[in-house]
Amino acid sequence: MVSVSDVTFDYIVVGGGSAGCVVAGRLSEDASRSVLLVEAGLNDTNPLLHIPAGIGALKSENYEYNMKSVPLKHCHNQQIDMRQAKVIGGGGSINAQVFTRGAPIDWEIWSRDYGCEGWEPEKVAEVFRRWERNDRFSAPHHGTEGPVGVSDQANPHPLSMAFVRAGQELGLPYNPDFNGAEQYGVGLYQRTTWNGLRSSTSVAYLKGRRRRRNLTCLYQTPTLKVHIEDGRATGVDIVRDGSRVTVKAAKEVILTAGAYFSPHLLQLSGIGDPQWLKAAGIPLVHELPGVGKNFQDHPRVDLAYGIRDRVTMDRYQEPWWGGLAGIEYLTFRKGPLTSTLAEAGCFDYAEKGAPSPDQQVHFVPAMTHEFAKLTGYGVGHGVGIDAYALRPTSRGTVTTISADPRQLPLIDPNFLATDYDVDQMVYGVKLMRELMRQPSMARHVKGEYLFEYDDLVTKDQYVDFVRRHIVSACHPTGTCSMGTREDSVVTPQLKVRGVEGLRVADASVMPTVPSSNTQAPTIMVAEMAVDFITSGR
Template sequence: MIEYDYIIVGAGSAGCVLANRLTASGRHRVLLLEAGPSDRRFWIQVPIGYGKTYYDPTVNWMYQSEPIPGLGGRVNYFPRGKVLGGSSSINAMVYSRGQAGDFDDWAALGNPGWNWQDVLALYKRMEDHDLGASAHHGAGGPLHVSVIDKAMHPLTKLYVKAGQEAGLAYNPDLNGGTIEGVGFYQINTRDGFRMSAARAYLWPARKRSNLRVETEALATRILFKGKRAIGVAYEQRGQVHEARAAREVILSGGSINSPQLLQLSGVGPEDVLRSCGIDVLHHAPAVGRNLQDHLCFDHIYRSKLPSLNNTFHPWWGKLFAGLRYVLMRKGPLALSVNQGGGFFRAHPDSARPDIQLYFSPLTYEKALPGVRALTRTDPFPGFIMSVSPCRPSSRGHLQIRSADPREAPAIHPNYLSTNHDVEELLAGARFLRRLAATPTMKALIAEELKPGLSVQSDEEHVADIRARCYSVFHPVSTCRMGPDPSQCVVDPRLRVHGLDRLRVVDASIFPTVTSGNTNAPAIMVGEKGADLVLADAG
């Protein structure tokens, strides 16, 4: 049996970073285990291809929540990447780092080394930003960040103009000195290809002889000697394997799979473990708890001017867009559909921006799981304006259903369980109506399709929100970082409380969810985790 220095479970947004950074010196032997396949697939590398991977079980875990009381008993879809690059290989590529107060909050919760100035240095190290090196951005790092101001759909520019008419300041850099205002999103692409964590970090590292990458390798349990992690058991193509780690086992499976593997290995709430017939190695009540996520809510419109529907609905539009991409790596296939947006304060007394905005220059009907989405746009021009509260107060949890590692855990998001969260989305819905009433939008909108102008009162808006809101797929905090083992899973150095040589390095360690899209912060956690591991290695 080959012994490695480090075993990383999960080749996602943070795992790819770890694989690169821990092997860079040549001193350490690293095994990277990924349950899914290679990312060398056309629809992963084409930016708009996430519409094809959204319901593809070969690269997507396609989790479903339990019925959610706050959403009228509806279930919520939880797509998660099951492929090299993890969710960075199937997401919408919006690059949003969060705001300074998010990370200062982390530090104030007892996590030294995680304040804004600390993490800004990591962001700058990892970036290769179109805007170049500055006080806010880095250049020459592994992860390319594209500015799309000149490439986006013309409707997006009208949206940004309307945002200013609604009272928001134009923000030319939504990752600059402040996130507040309305502007154009930056995305993780380069030369017309998706810039996932795999392409940025893992592809260069795979040339190194001290890194071994195993795909289609499902980790089934962590191996322990007493309370010291010594390796991982995994299944690969029908065979059972064990691998040993001389230094550390590092979980980077993400906010669903990392707590699931801990619980399968006897680390978690003892009542949950015993109910599944699993021996309790270490009672850790916070494993799988504190689940946080961002909800989104749309207003959908028929447009008087052409939108991406006019490109993607007719066959000749698809053909032209495809040819433009193949020949020039440009056009709508080289972008995300989330092109515009920003952040604003829901209430005058808000200390900082607390609601995120999205604009998509197309409309489509969401499909049920099992049917590919975003491939059937509406046969008329349309667009979507959306809101997503940044810091929800509702907390959910997840737990294993059995000792079978192939059985999906039970996910209880507990959305809209607090008045605060309901009021935030209501404020967002009211702002969307304000946007729609601006001169620019009034000239553009042919009809409000959803919710429709029959919805006017607060009660009607809240009922509509509960019926139609949905996750934007930012689950975090199920292995929360903090000093108290009764409330947190890992300490500020990402070591699992009460156990030796075991860390969690992924978005599950977020003490609280960041403002905005969570992929950039997840990659940053990979950078920070690598620094901590290497510092402890001496």
């Protein structure tokens, strides 16, 4: 077998997540192009990765990086989990598969305020439609011929339906399509599944294509740095069989390692803020101060409720119920295992007069065993609900602290640094509580779990509560921001400024976090990147 170090590839794609699978799959459609996809994590051969509800049975340490934030100075100095997938397909292989695309105002802000010409709402909508294969909706808002399967909840849980009715009782309009003409309202989420299976970009763009002679996929292969020679990216250093190996790229190196590791790799390669690099002991190769800055994520707060009857989804973690669900799934590809858990939700306005909703809620008719024990509600009797601010104004950082690539970067989301973000999260907690108090939900609820609080009444109590219980929505963005500003890292065509042959094409390039879950916008960014590359832009 020929070693990859003996081959010069046209394109090297670093990171096999939701974006990387798109870029590698699309570029390799042309047999004249040679493409190498390098993924630090495992291949997606575990069947549980493809069962929509299978994430509950996975050992997360096998498929995620174990990372914590720095102590959050606005959140009682607590350190919170900052989850990052470590498997081909990235977050799309282990997430809740919620399919939301954001609002047109998101892309208008990118194009208008950040100089991202070519990213106008009309163009972005066209790209979204191109890769979508929707089982119910079609034009003008949806596509039906793309590679990524999108479908309705096959068997929504009765409590999810009760939640939708509760939203209407609160005054929210029923919305059958959060990705249609209007985002505002309450309803059931569509999800990235097809025929009862998860539709990750690994499945959608690489399945059946990994046998292409011009596509090489490496798994469990960390990337250490990008080589820059005379202002041009010429290849990468990777680890194969315990040894450091250099692989060369004739045309481009494309970083798709996500909002934590794309800036980390740039910094390890000597590209970034000179002061940060000096502190880490990394020689400066190219000054680009914006690398690792502008970090954004949706701040989230979770609440838990006890349910009177033993009917919630977490009972299927027990052998008897799980066995029944497994038989139904294997026989008919139906039943509880087709659930993506976050089945229902809503979009609302905390700030009246905002251009689009600034709050998103997910309802989950289940609770983990650990949380069921903590709350005392018991397995099968718990549900969860979360809310997050869709347009946070706090900005954080991702900082490389050592020239040793094995040292993970420092992540500071800087949550709740502004009064606006605090007010948004207070509204979100109040919204969740009001939803659960509506008749359609209240008849099922036997208790509300508020951690150290018996109740929340005053604003000070709400503020303290959100500062104590803020978590990441796992939507990191912004750390290699695109645009034409002085602090932009990549151009609107996703080229690293001042370096030839190097692009970034993942959620890190988003100058502002979209007002939705981020998997679909990340796929859109990757599709746009391929358009730029293949058209010579």
